[in-house]
Amino acid sequence: MSRLVVISNRVQSVDAPSGNQGGLAVALLAALREKGGVWFGWSGEITDTFTGHINFQQGKGVTTATIDLEEQDFDEYYNGYANRTLWPLFHYRIDLTEFERDFSSGYARVNTRFAETVLPLIEPDDLVWVHDYHHVPLGQELRKLGVENKIGFFLHIPWPPMAMLLSLPSHRALVESMFAYDVVGFQTQDWLDSFLHYVTSQLDGVVGEDGWVTVGDRTIKAITTPIGIETADFETSASSDAARMARERMYMSATGRSLIVGVDRLDYSKGLAERFAGYERFLAAHPDRRGLVYMLQIAPPSREKVDTYQEIRANLDSMSGRINGEFSDIDWTPIRYVNQGFPRDVLAGIYRAARIGLVTPLRDGMNLVAKEYVAAQDPEDPGVLILSQFAGAAAQLRDAVLVNPYSPEEMSDAIARALTMPLAERKARWEKLIDNVRREDVMWWCELFITALEAVPENEAA
Numbered sequence: 001m002s003r004l005v006v007i008s009n010r011v012q013s014v015d016a017p018s019g020n021q022g023g024l025a026v027a028l029l030a031a032l033r034e035k036g037g038v039w040f041g042w043s044g045e046i047t048d049t050f051t052g053h054i055n056f057q058q059g060k061g062v063t064t065a066t067i068d069l070e071e072q073d074f075d076e077y078y079n080g081y082a083n084r085t086l087w088p089l090f091h092y093r094i095d096l097t098e099f100e101r102d103f104s105s106g107y108a109r110v111n112t113r114f115a116e117t118v119l120p121l122i123e124p125d126d127l128v129w130v131h132d133y134h135h136v137p138l139g140q141e142l143r144k145l146g147v148e149n150k151i152g153f154f155l156h157i158p159w160p161p162m163a164m165l166l167s168l169p170s171h172r173a174l175v176e177s178m179f180a181y182d183v184v185g186f187q188t189q190d191w192l193d194s195f196l197h198y199v200t201s202q203l204d205g206v207v208g209e210d211g212w213v214t215v216g217d218r219t220i221k222a223i224t225t226p227i228g229i230e231t232a233d234f235e236t237s238a239s240s241d242a243a244r245m246a247r248e249r250m251y252m253s254a255t256g257r258s259l260i261v262g263v264d265r266l267d268y269s270k271g272l273a274e275r276f277a278g279y280e281r282f283l284a285a286h287p288d289r290r291g292l293v294y295m296l297q298i299a300p301p302s303r304e305k306v307d308t309y310q311e312i313r314a315n316l317d318s319m320s321g322r323i324n325g326e327f328s329d330i331d332w333t334p335i336r337y338v339n340q341g342f343p344r345d346v347l348a349g350i351y352r353a354a355r356i357g358l359v360t361p362l363r364d365g366m367n368l369v370a371k372e373y374v375a376a377q378d379p380e381d382p383g384v385l386i387l388s389q390f391a392g393a394a395a396q397l398r399d400a401v402l403v404n405p406y407s408p409e410e411m412s413d414a415i416a417r418a419l420t421m422p423l424a425e426r427k428a429r430w431e432k433l434i435d436n437v438r439r440e441d442v443m444w445w446c447e448l449f450i451t452a453l454e455a456v457p458e459n460e461a462a
């Protein structure tokens with residue numbers, strides 16, 4: 001059986017408490033445990049000069065290998081090309097996208113460094129699995145160094161429409177580099193279609209049967225494999241002591257009031273300002289409901305060195321202050337806005353206490369909060385998921401109340417509808433949602449991708 005070499009920008013520490021591991025980490029750690037191998041990536045640390053020194057960590061049957069980046073890499077690759085160029089562009093925010101040559105050369109440099117450093121860790125039969133927009137050209141860098149293994153790539157974020165991608169100065173080289181892989185995976189059919197549209201229009205690509213795509217002399221397999229959560233574990237978390245305590249804290253602090261919850265990294269793609277505006281519209285349109293609901297928005301800060309992230313923080317501080325100033329009463333505050341993260345089991349308790357899960361990104365590769373909210377519900381009295389039609393998760397979670405997050409009226413109507421939704425309808429919707437979240441969980445996703453990579457005929461690799 002082949003070992004697995006996982007490469008991603010962030011690496012989950014093997015000794016992190018299990019309550020703090022995300023679903024992706026849990027799935028990849030489980031796959032690594034089963035197959036053996038190593039997880040390689042950035043340590044999160046910065047040094048004066050790049051040394052290429054690998055720090056190995058072992059625990060719970062898994063090995064991680066991390067390297068430090070130097071300051072210039074951090075600025076040009078992580079804060080630069082990854083998070084000021086690709087992230088906004090791939091989330092349809094051309095207005096926020098910065099095009100700097102220093103960023104693209106920093107991105108190329110770090111991907112070369114990653115390839116050179118991980119090379120000695122790759123054994124002849126290993127499957128190599130590269131993750132996300134930080135490392136699109138990594139497969140090509142590995143090929144240049146003579147790696148002939150099967151290499152797969154999974155994009156966790158959306159793939160942009162062709163017309164937007166054309167505004168990236170090096171778009172052609174970026175997409176061509178993806179043909180060094182054997183399998184490329186996307187979260188939804190929409191993103192895959194946009195990729196194929198670009199490839200056929202710009203690279204004279206030919207799309208064959210079963211996801212095979214050819215450009216020049218390279219044929220790769222392009223597939224849709226939507227990521228899931230660790231559902232069984234999350235359902236258990238929702239009845240843990242920590243979850244019960246969190247739930248009680250919520251009830252005690254707002255007896256008889258319906259909780260609307262949002263949990264997102266503080267990121268403009270999450271549509272937080274639009275969400276606040278939708279809730280504000282709801283409060284304005286339904287005076288009789290004021291005092292009977294409250295919103296808890298949990299938004300831990302993210303990528304704080306990037307100005308657009310600083311701006312969104314300032315904007316949300318002022319919006320939440322303004323809405324609370326306008327609508328609060330002596331014993332009621334409409335929005336609780338919290339800039340910190342919480343352990344998974346505490347979140348599970350908060351989700352369960354919430355009558356509404358409000359997940360309204362303007363654009364999102366998948367959105368696992370939507371799935372976690374579903375998994376945490378009480379089957380006898382489930383809450384309602386209001387989900388943006390622009391989240392990748394909307395392709396699977398068709399029984400959520402789907403909204404256009406750009407429309408405050410739609411958001412306001414959806415909140416009103418969810419608050420008065422009869423128990424029978426809530427249950428019927430939830431049963432269909434949980435069925436999907438259970439069936440297409442994170443292990444399913446992981447196996448689907450690895451099976452596709454294993455199935456690539458030998459002569460297609462390299």
Ligand code: G6P
Binds near residue numbers: 010132156157302303
């Ligand atoms: C998204 C990306 C991940 C990234 C995460 C957190 O989910 O798809 O690759 O790790 O955001 O962002 P950060 O910049 O803190 O790694």
